[in-house]
Amino acid sequence: MNPTPHRRRRRAAALTTLALAAGALLATGPTARAADVGLAADLVVAKDGSGTHTTVQAAVNAVPAGNPSAVTITVRPGTYRETVQIPSNKPHIRLVGSGSSPSQVTIVYNNSAGTTRPDGSTYGTSGSATFMADADDFQARNLTFANDFDEVAHANQSGHQAVALRTRADRIRLENVVVNGDQDTLLLDTAGRDTRGRVYITGSTIRGNVDFIFGRATAVITNSTIEVTRRPDGSSGGYVMAPSTAPQFNGFLITNSTITGGVTDRTYHLGRPWHAGGDAALDPQGIVRNTQLSAAVRTAPWTDMSGFSWRDDRFAEHRNTGPGSGPASADRPQLTDAQATAYTPAVWLGDWTP
Template sequence: MAQHRRRRTALAVTVPLALTAAGTLAYSLLPSTQPKASAATAAPAWATATADGFASVNALGQNGTYGGRDGKTVTVKTQADLEKYATSTAPYVIVVAAAINIDPVGKEIKVQSNKTIVGSGTAGQIVGGGFFLGQGVHNVIIRNLTIRDTYQGTWNDKDHDYDGIQMDGAHHVWIDHNDIRHMADGLIDSRKDTTYLTVSWNKLSQDNKAFGIGWTSNVTADITVHHNWIRETEQRNPSTDNVAHAHLYNNYLEDDPGTDITSSYGDYSRGKTNMVLENSYFQGINNPVIRDSTATLVQRGSVFSGTSGRNESGGSGASWDPKSFYGYSLDKAADVPALLKSGAGPRSSIGTTATTTTTTSSATTLTVAQDGSGQYKTVQAAVNAVPANNPSRVVISVKPGTYRELVKVPANKPHITIQGTGSSRKDTVIVYNNAAGTQKPDGSGTYGTGGSATVAVDADDFQARNLTISNDFDEAAHTNIAQQAVALRTGSDKVFLDGVIVSGDQDTLLVDTAAKEKIGRVYISNSYVIGNVDFIFGRATAVIDKSVITLKKRYDGTSAGFVTAPSTAANRKGILIANSTVSGDVSSRSFYLGRPWHAGGDATLDPQTTVRNTSLSGAIKTTPWTDMSGYSWKDDRFAEYKNTGAGSGAASSDRPQLTDAQAANQEVADWLGDWTPTAS
């Protein structure tokens, strides 16, 4: 078995990533002998992505998995062109920009080494065929594609061995953010000692066999399977046979009872496999976790909902720690369904050319790194370097690390994106600890609530992704001062937060506007917002979509809080929470969904919060709205629509529900108006 070397944590200085909503991308250092693309031929930002997990490990002469990023980028719309470049011995980034119908049906295109095959947004589709990676093929990335429809009318079809992606003896392969479905045989087959494989953020569905690994007597393969949504599949979810190290985490296995496919088992540790299974979510799966008597399976942290049959662990194999091979961060198992429903599968931001809303000029990139390998050592220094009234997008690419600083983006610096380049949104953290009652260093008084923000954004068309913004003010140590402590304050229009964590206690996220009479729209997707008291508040028109809102106990261990405190101006939209999850490790029935904040005692305000199509945990009170500072919530605009979970409830005078007609006018698009948030 090959000797492993742990993946380096240093980052290559190169074109920054256009990060996905799930935030799964990382960098590896190239070997000293590997040629680098010149500035004139540099690949697009998303084409510089490298794998995490076992595909990132330096072994078998390959330093991680980075695909064809050192070759030319080509766009294909026909089978002939796709085959031409995929089968070439030269490195390529191949952008699939159309639905390509494969002839004959079931043909698997033979991909050679050093390739990135990536769908252009959601347009890239392989219809009626798939890919094959043979013995020794290595350094291949297959991302952001829909691969579908070789199904010939018979489940478990022995006559049509048509797979979505088949690998026989390949190594260093990354399969990421694809939608693979409705194939004649397996969606993914990893066979004949294929190793250093990472499969992440895919949707695998509508098939008899989802993902088979092994089919060998050798016990040498190392694989990582994380953040995949596997549903409507009968078996191999995955099945791992004689795998030396199988690391499965944060996957969502779902059996939909309304389909003609019923799961026979979920995760399977076969032969002499040594599996570590962490923080996954099993919904309605028969025999969710099984193992052979010769296999080893370590389980920790998973959720099993409506499952039945075998759920096994144990074995005599040697224990191992995935972190001895590579770094990774776990999401909470309870958050996995919402996270993957919003984040798995092809992303519109991958494989496309980023543009701004004001110009067709390409984005300028500034790099930030604490170790001096970037242009700047602090995020604020990079913001300061952006020229006033910049007409086009500036991307501030921040390498992993904890940046303890205050960041202010002034109103005269629009079109700025701040993005982390780590493999997780947890890798890049901007944090400070001011509170409303904290004294300013110059002795001019205290910061006040808005002034306490770790990151303050007053510029229009601002974006942030794949990072954490936090305020870690120590409430227990400062009980004698005002404890509102903002992590992020926005006071502008067209703010897009994608794949971020905003974390604090009281008053975590302040969504404000430049003035009462000015509009300020904020769109937050695929993100986490964490806090306890009024932790999403302000007068902006703000949408939290496809995200997780995490309820947090107070510093003294008590559970009591309020999710929202809108201060919406009359005739404006307030706060909309849609298609999300509200949960946390707090006491039952201890949190309100919101209360009206009439800032400064302004009786003309008309605060609004709508929570719709969202899963509410039992932490939410049965009467979810309450008064504030003498103002009754019933005089303002608070409502729900088709929420689910233990914290949801039927319509009553204490729990107003929108009618279908009302809900039709309270969609995400109604909040955003003429603005369509687009990653850039």
Template sequence: MSEQHSKARRHRRSRKALAIGVPLALTAAGTMAYGDAFGVFGQDAEPTASAAAPSWATATADGFASVNSLGQNGTYGGRDGQIVTVKTQADLEKYATASEPYVIVVAGTINMNPVGKEIKVQSDKTIVGAGTSGHIVGGGFFLGQGVHNVIIRNLTIRDSYQGVWNDKDHDFDAIQMDGAHHVWIDHNDLRHMADGLIDVRKDSTNVTVSWNKLSDNNKTFGIGWTDNVVTDITIHHNWFRETEQRNPSTDNAAHAHLYNNFLEDVAGTTIKSSYGNYSRGRTKMVLENSYFQGMKNPVTKDSTAALVQKGNTFVGTSGRNESGGTAFDPKGYYGYTLDKTADVPAKVKSGVGPRGSIGTTAAATGTKAAAATTLTVAKDGSGQYSTVQAAVNAVPANNPSRVVIAVKPGTYRETVKVPANKPHVTIQGTGGSRKDTVIVYGNAAGTPKPGGGTYGTSGSATVAAEADDFQARNLTISNDFDEKANQNLSGHQAVALRTAADKVFLDGVIVDGDQDTLLLDTAAKDKLGRVYVTNSYVMGNVDFIFGRASAVIDRSVITLKKRWDGTSAGYVTAPSTAANRKGILIANSAVNGDVSNRSFYLGRPWHAGGDASLDPQTTVRNTSLSAAVRTTPWTDMGGFSWKQDRFAEYRNTGPGAGSAGSERPQLSDAQAAGQEVADWLGGWTPTAS
């Protein structure tokens, strides 16, 4: 890889861009657009009432959230208000913080800006995802003192994680309540946050948490934080998976009723449970018909708490499993029906998380909504196909609409190619974590091909996406070529993922390799290739984010890896940008890894084939840089000087950041206004589908 230009380039200012770090889809609040049969969206739009409210808009809570107290009769959220549909953070915040009741339908992915923002929800609100499309990314919700009658339902809230497992600096929760009451949290997918998934704090009470999937987190679900014994809480039919602690931890709760939950610590995963259900302080807990599998210390209590167990099942657990004291009879407060404990794993796994029937037009009108074609892949034969490529092969040429290839958990050792004549394909892992579904192979540039010759860099890719409007989410794509064992091989470039298309959306993925991990290309030199990567991990050491695409790495973690011989040295980016196009933008992210200090460059210019007409570009902005980044973060390549191309930073932080100088160009505020995420996307709205 190499590149250069004959003269220094100016940082050209484009049209006024959108707020840094926020995709176009999430900041176009100024445009009014009328929505579907049950509402409107757009910052300037007025809500309209539906003629007949759908059942999901009038649903009410069970458990302690249904109990009349504190002047509130049950929990029914915003059912007495109008139904509005939102697609932007501005609109979500507008309606969630209003004094009037609303049913707020989140129809799309909303990336919170700034990362970690928690919208301060006011009383009498229902916030519900539209089918499975409602995602809140990088932030969540806060319910303060006295806020009541709130339903948060059918949403995916995820990915405020900042790269530190036991994070004590970022209180970025999915749902936090301080002194709220009558709250129902139901059918959500909550994962990968910097702090808690759910925090029920400071005497919050009359709370029910039901049918949620909680995963990929450390401090998962905390209850308490005062000496008062006030909180009444029901927790039922939730799936705790790959969660380390607070599953939940219940401190000084007056009444905690936990039943029919499934707590699972999966063997072979990196996240290990430290404890499961915990009753402490003066908590009175009743724990019924729950299923614990592989959990360490599945049930614990301290000497002052009460914990009564009934009908629970423990499989492969170890450590503390305790009970004792006198608690209470939940049926003295509300009615409920227990499922058989043996049925809990299957019933919970199939029933938790967002439902397609909630929050959708089809649910409102009784008509069947048009849906993407879904093809299932499973190694165990339970799907339509046993390999990902077989599913791709089944997609008809020139397909006019979305095809989702749903890949069940497992390791798929194969190469996958989505050819240019098969647009609108999504490859999506269906597991609880992006680590559950892995597509991996080990070709390198110098690996011999069966028919003669070698694969070359681009041909080494484990997954190659050559079709426009390609999406991948919730999976790992890896190239595990063993450099140490193949030192005699010429050509160690080993691509995990190659894109050569326009409108490529990678959301919640891991792309793992060493040299040349992620090749962001275009179909041809004169073709536009826009790529948006968000909430993801990209791992490697040499030129591991490279190519000529106009690519954004946003709200992601770039992990630096040592080389095959244990040394630390490398380059993050190697852009090969055509003149007058955007190159690589890294924004609102983190660059770190277990490597030596001052050992990695942020980038170098790749003038592919010695092409002097190219004008490589990398901008790194609003990103945390570890001490691994060199104090002079750019370097030459192949005889081309980086100073003749476009390399710059803007407002980076961390020990690897530095001040402006001849070896470290920094954008001015005016220049930065033309180098924002929206400028790179150029009118394209990345939307999960």
């Protein structure tokens, strides 16, 4: 017997309801796309509970693995004392502070290389990071990453390296951020020794005193302030960068920036070569060009590290200014204008335009 029109309408409505329910179940499964669940507009972190999450890590956890397009996590003003990791299978995350300046949104923790984990082991330098960006195409804007490990309070502990931000992926963009720490503040790394990892940092501030910009990434730091700070004991002295570049890649390029700090004159090196693990095949590279150098910088700005001479690696300057700058000499290699055309952000970043 043919159903009546009323029964046909009820059956159609039931089938539609089942289809919608099935679609909703699929959209919330592990293979859901960011667009399916509306994440790009909905992820808001607020300590007071007025957002969708109260911690940054909880918001990251809500992003489905393998998201194919941009997901924005907006973080409202406050201090978020937590460690955060963006795993390698969650690319395209945009982390944005909603305050009027980077100081209004701070993500901070106090692990160090020598801090003991719950299982009794120690974190090590890389594992000490407050924030770990291990996925490609990560961006951060208008917030502060910090590590406030207290070296004085832990004077008897070995392993005082304490990372505020670690990147370990390709096409990382950081704009108008502050990266604040002491020893080993900013680790710009890659997923592997022979894997390319590019980082672009602009309009930002990086603070520290010993090897506080380090790692094997190909990184451009431009239009930024690099602030050398005194050691926790009040002494003055240290190193801005410690690249550990593989020979087939470019290393660190600092350009159109300022290197400054309220420290004793002539006490800071621009950098030294980090041959991680004693790997003699590495070819660390650090270039500082068109940058204002304060009197904090030594007249011989490069130095050796762990038995490896900086002269055997790739360190040079070009057209720097300020009281910390100086003419070409055996201790201060300078690029010629012709050579400098190969040391630009565009060359460094290749087919990626941030």
